[in-house]
Amino acid sequence: MSDKPRKKAALTNAQKQQRFRDKQKLDGKKEVRGYLSAEAIECYRLIDEQTEWNDSTILSNAIRITYAAYKNGQIGLLNNWLKQYKL
Numbered sequence: 001m002s003d004k005p006r007k008k009a010a011l012t013n014a015q016k017q018q019r020f021r022d023k024q025k026l027d028g029k030k031e032v033r034g035y036l037s038a039e040a041i042e043c044y045r046l047i048d049e050q051t052e053w054n055d056s057t058i059l060s061n062a063i064r065i066t067y068a069a070y071k072n073g074q075i076g077l078l079n080n081w082l083k084q085y086k087l
């Protein structure tokens with residue numbers, strides 16, 4: 001018998017993705033999914049061009065900004081602005 005170590009089988013893409021999602025969960029992150037309106041896609045494109053943030057950072061900051069508006073009593077103002085400018 002040889003003393004050569006066995007090669008591990010390569011992980012499939014699904015296994016790699018699952019390992020990545022598990023690591024993100026261990027880091028305290030939560031995946032959020034949804035569909036964007038045409039207006040939101042345009043806003044996303046503009047934010048991406050200006051900031052060069054990735055999807056996760058854009059979403060995290062959008063939620064944090066909305067929460068800050070809520071906590072400071074400005075959620076109505078923000079909502080009215082979005083309706084007025086159809087964004």
